[in-house]
Amino acid sequence: MTQECTPALTPAQRLYLDINGYVVIENALSADQTGRLLETTYRIESEFRRTGETPSPSSHYSSTTETYFRVDNLPHIDPAYLEYVTHPRLLSMAEEIVGGTVRLEQSDAHIRRPTGPLKGPKSYGFHRGINPGFNYTRNGLYHFTFIKTLTNLTDLEPGDGGTTVIAGSHKITDEVDRDSIVSAAMDDPRLIHEVVAPAGSTLLFFESLMHASGIIESDKDRVLIIAGYCPTMFQTWNGYEPDESFVRTLPEEHRALLTGSSKYGWERKLRSL
Ligand SMILES: O=C(O)CCC(=O)C(=O)O
Numbered sequence: 001m002t003q004e005c006t007p008a009l010t011p012a013q014r015l016y017l018d019i020n021g022y023v024v025i026e027n028a029l030s031a032d033q034t035g036r037l038l039e040t041t042y043r044i045e046s047e048f049r050r051t052g053e054t055p056s057p058s059s060h061y062s063s064t065t066e067t068y069f070r071v072d073n074l075p076h077i078d079p080a081y082l083e084y085v086t087h088p089r090l091l092s093m094a095e096e097i098v099g100g101t102v103r104l105e106q107s108d109a110h111i112r113r114p115t116g117p118l119k120g121p122k123s124y125g126f127h128r129g130i131n132p133g134f135n136y137t138r139n140g141l142y143h144f145t146f147i148k149t150l151t152n153l154t155d156l157e158p159g160d161g162g163t164t165v166i167a168g169s170h171k172i173t174d175e176v177d178r179d180s181i182v183s184a185a186m187d188d189p190r191l192i193h194e195v196v197a198p199a200g201s202t203l204l205f206f207e208s209l210m211h212a213s214g215i216i217e218s219d220k221d222r223v224l225i226i227a228g229y230c231p232t233m234f235q236t237w238n239g240y241e242p243d244e245s246f247v248r249t250l251p252e253e254h255r256a257l258l259t260g261s262s263k264y265g266w267e268r269k270l271r272s273l
Contacts, residue, residue: 007271008092009204014273017097018142020193021170021209026201028090029151034200036080037225038153041109044077045069058243067113072239074107074225075258076246081107085227086254090149093204094229099136099143101267102229103260106237112161112213112222122215124164124192126182129207129228132173139272142171146207146230153223155199161216162195163203163224169210181210232262 009017009025017023029037044055048069054060055077062070074081084090085107094102134145156162166185185191194214195203205211207228216222228237236242242258256262 005089005092006096006269008089008096011273014096014141014271017204017206020165020167022165022167022193022203022205022211024195024197024201024203025093026197028202029084029087029200031200033080033083034151034153037084037109037151038199038223040078040080041071041111041153041223041225044071044109045111056243056246058241058246060239062108067115069111070108072106072108073241074109075104076243081109081225082254084151084225086257087149090202090204090227091229091257094147094149095269096271097143097147097204097206098145098229098231099138100269101232101262103232103234103256103262104236104240104242104258105146105228105230105234106240107225107227109225110223112216112224114216114219118215118217124182124212124215126164126166126178126210126212128169128210132170132208135170135206135208138270141271141273142206144170144206144208145234146228148203148205148207148226148228150203150205150224150226152195152197152201152203153199153225154221156196156201156222157218158194158196159217160196160220161214161218161222162197164192164194164212164214165205166191166210167193170206170208178210185210232256232260232266233264234260236260
């Protein structure tokens with residue numbers, strides 16, 4: 001795979017990520033790319049509302065309610081989505097923190113809308129994708145085998161529902177159950193971080209980090225796009241397999257990214273702080 005952007009993270013960003021399990025890269029995408037992704041996502045929603053159809057045979061919807069619209073398995077749907085999941089700088093970040101070449105594991109675009117006034121105390125759906133045991137340390141730095149680049153396509157101010165995380169929880173193993181971690185964190189708001197960033201900023205995080213959608217207290221839509229990556233010998237998440245006839249139309253580097261065809265020909269990519 002072509003990787004021209006290493007090291008992709010500054011030492012401060014890599015240290016922040018190691019300590020907190022996430023880092024926000026402000027304005028990672030250009031305003032033009034952000035605008036195209038936003039327009040594409042709204043267009044897909046409005047076409048769905050009109051026709052009830054999926055935009056491509058290999059894509060699907062995880063949710064189609066008014067307050068949560070989510071379309072999945074993106075590269076087949078629109079060139080703007082393919083451009084996002086193959087973004088060279090974001091891919092370099094992914095490889096840097098996986099510690100080697102990656103394949104696309106999942107991709108999804110979401111539109112979240114306000115759900116009305118809070119009824120009761122704040123409650124987040126904190127979760128992590130896989131067992132936090134799939135981590136390892138090299139050059140003293142934490143690496144994980146499933147990471148995400150989540151880019152907000154709308155500006156996020158406090159209360160706009162930016163992704164919410166329990167900072168540092170990527171290093172807490174599953175010997176501590178989820179509810180104990182969440183209830184301990186909820187007792188001290190300093191442990192709960194909410195992403196506040198301009199449109200086009202990317203939240204890079206280890207999937208071992210406890211994370212959740214934020215709560216929208218404003219009257220604004222929150223639109224975002226996510227790509228998940230894992231080492232080349234891993235599989236996609238269920239339902240995110242690439243469409244073979246589409247993949248055949250792509251250049252080799254993108255084919256390998258979508259199919260994981262390098263498998264155990266895994267190229268290590270390690271950095272020091
Ligand atoms: O909506 C968000 O900000 C979080 C998305 C999420 O929970 C996930 O990627 O697993």
